[in-house]
Amino acid sequence: MENVSCDIKRMEDKIVTFSKFGDTGKGGITRLALSEADFQAREEFCKRMKALGAEIVTDDMGNIYATFKGSEDLPHIAMGSHCDSVVQGGNYDGILGVLTGMEVAETIVKENIPHRHPITVMIWTNEEGARFDPAMMSSGVITGKFDKAKMLASKDMEGVTFGEALDASGYKGDEKNRMNPKDYKAFLELHIEQGPVLEAEKVDIGVVEGVVGMVNYEFEFIGQAGHAGTVPQKMRQDALLAASEAIQYLHRELDKLDEKLVYTTGRIICSPNVHTIIPDDVKFTLDARHQDPEVIKQVVEIIKNIPSELAKCKVSYKELWSRKTVSFNKEFVDFVEKNAETYGYSNMRMYSGPGHDAQFVADMLPVTMIFVPSIGGHSHCEIEKTPVENCLKGANVLLQTVLDIDKK
Amino acid sequence: MENVSCDIKRMEDKIVTFSKFGDTGKGGITRLALSEADFQAREEFCKRMKALGAEIVTDDMGNIYATFKGSEDLPHIAMGSHCDSVVQGGNYDGILGVLTGMEVAETIVKENIPHRHPITVMIWTNEEGARFDPAMMSSGVITGKFDKAKMLASKDMEGVTFGEALDASGYKGDEKNRMNPKDYKAFLELHIEQGPVLEAEKVDIGVVEGVVGMVNYEFEFIGQAGHAGTVPQKMRQDALLAASEAIQYLHRELDKLDEKLVYTTGRIICSPNVHTIIPDDVKFTLDARHQDPEVIKQVVEIIKNIPSELAKCKVSYKELWSRKTVSFNKEFVDFVEKNAETYGYSNMRMYSGPGHDAQFVADMLPVTMIFVPSIGGHSHCEIEKTPVENCLKGANVLLQTVLDIDKK
Numbered sequence: 161m162e163n164v165s166c167d168i169k170r171m172e173d174k175i176v177t178f179s180k181f182g183d184t185g186k187g188g189i190t191r192l193a194l195s196e197a198d199f200q201a202r203e204e205f206c207k208r209m210k211a212l213g214a215e216i217v218t219d220d221m222g223n224i225y226a227t228f229k230g231s232e233d234l235p236h237i238a239m240g241s242h243c244d245s246v247v248q249g250g251n252y253d254g255i256l257g258v259l260t261g262m263e264v265a266e267t268i269v270k271e272n273i274p275h276r277h278p279i280t281v282m283i284w285t286n287e288e289g290a291r292f293d294p295a296m297m298s299s300g301v302i303t304g305k306f307d308k309a310k311m312l313a314s315k316d317m318e319g320v321t322f323g324e325a326l327d328a329s330g331y332k333g334d335e336k337n338r339m340n341p342k343d344y345k346a347f348l349e350l351h352i353e354q355g356p357v358l359e360a361e362k363v364d365i366g367v368v369e370g371v372v373g374m375v376n377y378e379f380e381f382i383g384q385a386g387h388a389g390t391v392p393q394k395m396r397q398d399a400l401l402a403a404s405e406a407i408q409y410l411h412r413e414l415d416k417l418d419e420k421l422v423y424t425t426g427r428i429i430c431s432p433n434v435h436t437i438i439p440d441d442v443k444f445t446l447d448a449r450h451q452d453p454e455v456i457k458q459v460v461e462i463i464k465n466i467p468s469e470l471a472k473c474k475v476s477y478k479e480l481w482s483r484k485t486v487s488f489n490k491e492f493v494d495f496v497e498k499n500a501e502t503y504g505y506s507n508m509r510m511y512s513g514p515g516h517d518a519q520f521v522a523d524m525l526p527v528t529m530i531f532v533p534s535i536g537g538h539s540h541c542e543i544e545k546t547p548v549e550n551c552l553k554g555a556n557v558l559l560q561t562v563l564d565i566d567k568k
Numbered sequence: 569m570e571n572v573s574c575d576i577k578r579m580e581d582k583i584v585t586f587s588k589f590g591d592t593g594k595g596g597i598t599r600l601a602l603s604e605a606d607f608q609a610r611e612e613f614c615k616r617m618k619a620l621g622a623e624i625v626t627d628d629m630g631n632i633y634a635t636f637k638g639s640e641d642l643p644h645i646a647m648g649s650h651c652d653s654v655v656q657g658g659n660y661d662g663i664l665g666v667l668t669g670m671e672v673a674e675t676i677v678k679e680n681i682p683h684r685h686p687i688t689v690m691i692w693t694n695e696e697g698a699r700f701d702p703a704m705m706s707s708g709v710i711t712g713k714f715d716k717a718k719m720l721a722s723k724d725m726e727g728v729t730f731g732e733a734l735d736a737s738g739y740k741g742d743e744k745n746r747m748n749p750k751d752y753k754a755f756l757e758l759h760i761e762q763g764p765v766l767e768a769e770k771v772d773i774g775v776v777e778g779v780v781g782m783v784n785y786e787f788e789f790i791g792q793a794g795h796a797g798t799v800p801q802k803m804r805q806d807a808l809l810a811a812s813e814a815i816q817y818l819h820r821e822l823d824k825l826d827e828k829l830v831y832t833t834g835r836i837i838c839s840p841n842v843h844t845i846i847p848d849d850v851k852f853t854l855d856a857r858h859q860d861p862e863v864i865k866q867v868v869e870i871i872k873n874i875p876s877e878l879a880k881c882k883v884s885y886k887e888l889w890s891r892k893t894v895s896f897n898k899e900f901v902d903f904v905e906k907n908a909e910t911y912g913y914s915n916m917r918m919y920s921g922p923g924h925d926a927q928f929v930a931d932m933l934p935v936t937m938i939f940v941p942s943i944g945g946h947s948h949c950e951i952e953k954t955p956v957e958n959c960l961k962g963a964n965v966l967l968q969t970v971l972d973i974d975k976k
Binding site for chain 2 (some may be wrong): 224353354355356357360371374376385387388389390391392393394395398400401403404405407411415419421422423424425426427428430433434435436437438439444445446449480482512513516537539540541561
């Protein structure tokens with residue numbers, strides 16, 4: 161099978177076709193979960209998969225499974241991702257994992273490539289959580305991370321629940337159709353990197369070893385409000401000054417840790433936030449991610465060592481949430497690396513910073529992911545772009561990895 | 569007249585009575601300009617002033633003038649302030665200048681104190697600008713700072729214009745009744761300090777020399793957005809990190825200037841302000857005030873010397889507005905100081921940080937102000953408080969200053 165390859169024209173056609181479903185007219189898409197645009201994408205997926213001979217089922221969360229029978233009675237090898245997007249998102253995040261899965265299946269069918277295991281191409285429902293909170297909802301439910309009843313009650317901005325939207329969608333199926341460890345052997349998810357590293361390093365394929373662990377903290381600074389024109393500087397307790405000192409402290413100390421640590425102070429809320437009033441309450445968040453739990457421990461130590469008072473303001477912090485590092489199946493990771501090498505694609509091992517459905521699935525099945533470059537590192541925006549040549553390279557590595565697993 | 573004094577029971581009655589108009593039930597008031605609560609306060613003012621023999625007129629901005637005839641045909645000596653408040657404001661800001669004016673007039677009438685000049689107690693319309701932007705609207709119009717047509721068109725949150733509210737109020741009078749330099753000799757405004765200095769220094773009376781000059785700038789930091797989990801630290805352009813460095817720079821440099829300088833970074837806007845996204849656009853304001861224009865010049869120099877790049881982000885700034893220092897009439901200031909001394913009240917010279925109607929009036933008439941302490945420096949909030957004993961001391965100084973000016 162060394163010479164087999166997916167088809168660049170077909171790959172391009174898939175990308176162009178699906179970019180119409182939810183087209184914003186400005187280069188991107190708005191394709192919220194279980195919206196009309198999502199239904200268009202799902203219909204096109206089902207139509208194309210059926211035309212190639214797939215049998216299609218859905219589970220009780222609306223996840224779609226398009227399966228091509230194997231020559232033996234064995235568990236499925238699944239691949240896929242999600243087709244929903246954020247508001248004014250791009251044409252690659254999520255959907256590329258579906259489209260490359262479709263292209264791999266099409267190549268296997270059209271080239272008559274023998275396979276022992278059933279091969280399933282999947283769409284996960286509501287990965288973004290942009291319409292119904294939280295993100296990764298359906299993989300969360302079927303892996304037991306989220307309570308299904310709570311998820312069905314999750315409301316969109318207009319008060320429609322996920323359960324109502326699912327009932328009306330026509331995509332609600334049986335719970336017995338869920339991906340599960342007995343009937344499934346593997347899950348593979350191709351995704352855009354959503355960051356700038358692969359492009360900056362001029363690398364074709366990200367060999368994803370896992371999803372980094374993270375902590376998210378909120379800091380709060382309590383000062384004393386007062387009129388900008390009346391309170392002498394020496395008598396002030398300025399919560400924004402305290403917060404700026406804390407941001408400086410965190411950057412100074414965290415920069416001493418491992419260089420692969422990424423951390424972000426992304427959200428700041430200042431109260432009363434009036435130009436003529438000394439701020440008395442400022443909060444900001446710190447998001448820190450690293451694959452090594454020891455480094456995350458060091459981050460938490462630095463957080464704990466923040467002075468209890470800055471600029472005469474009271475300093476406090478709390479953990480909002482955290483997640484442990486998820487490691488993917490080492491053999492699958494090796495397959496991805498080997499296959500990139502075989503095709504002559506430059507590649508590098510890396511961890512995913514963002515979360516993906518695959519990280520939840522990794523708790524019940526052997527899993528890995530394949531990353532392709534994001535131009536400019538852009539993601540969750542309309543200018544999101546991965547050249548079709550890179551998409552094809554990803555599809556080829558995905559194809560060979562499916563076939564490697566099929567041989568096992 | 570050395571022994572004459574205002575009456576503490578009457579002073580207290582005035583404060584208690586007026587605190588009912590717009591009572592929030594939580595210790596403060598919401599008495600927006602030309603609201604029902606404002607009308608109640610205006611009616612009570614007119615009723616009490618008429619009962620003491622005043623003649624009442626209003627001008628075309630709804631300002632009220634209650635005048636007690638003098639023994640000679642001379643220009644008026646006016647005193648007063650505003651009776652509107654911010655949302656959930658206190659019982660002292662503005663209204664205390666009206667109530668002490670009323671108490672001074674009542675003392676003069678009841679004690680039969682002879683005076684050559686007509687004595688006028690005033691209410692300025694819409695000083696706070698809390699319902700109709702801008703603040704100090706009516707003193708701004710009659711001193712030619714603001715365009716009257718624009719002010720009449722200023723809308724509240726419900727779309728009602730100031731002009732419509734004024735027409736419906738019954739307080740719209742003739743333009744010829746406006747305070748003017750020909751018919752008025754002086755304007756005196758007693759006000760709470762709105763800051764913590766008098767209380768901290770245990771001083772009864774603030775002898776106000778003027779209103780400090782100020783500049784207000786907005787700084788902007790442009791970085792590059794990116795996912796919190798994907799962009800390596802070294803590749804980031806974090807606009808919030810840049811802003812925090814700028815806040816530190818400004819505090820470090822401005823703290824080297826005169827200790828009477830007050831400056832505030834009160835408002836910060838971070839975009840997109842999401843905990844998982846690197847901020848790409850942060851703005852914050854700097855408000856700086858000092859009585860000496862040379863110090864304000866030094867502030868502007870420091871602003872101009874801010875690095876054009878911080879944390880790899882582009883730094884820019886612009887002046888939003890400024891005002892020059894306003895100096896009050898030196899003779900009147902001396903009167904206030906002398907009268908505080910005569911009564912044995914501790915006193916200190918100071919400049920006002922906040923703006924007041926008196927600062928606009930100072931362009932057309934000799935003016936001064938008297939400050940009384942604000943407990944805890946609180947202002948524009950429900951816990952605003954000045955003990956009645958302090959209010960009485962202020963009224964006594966106001967009374968003697970009116971009588972001093974009357975002798976001139």
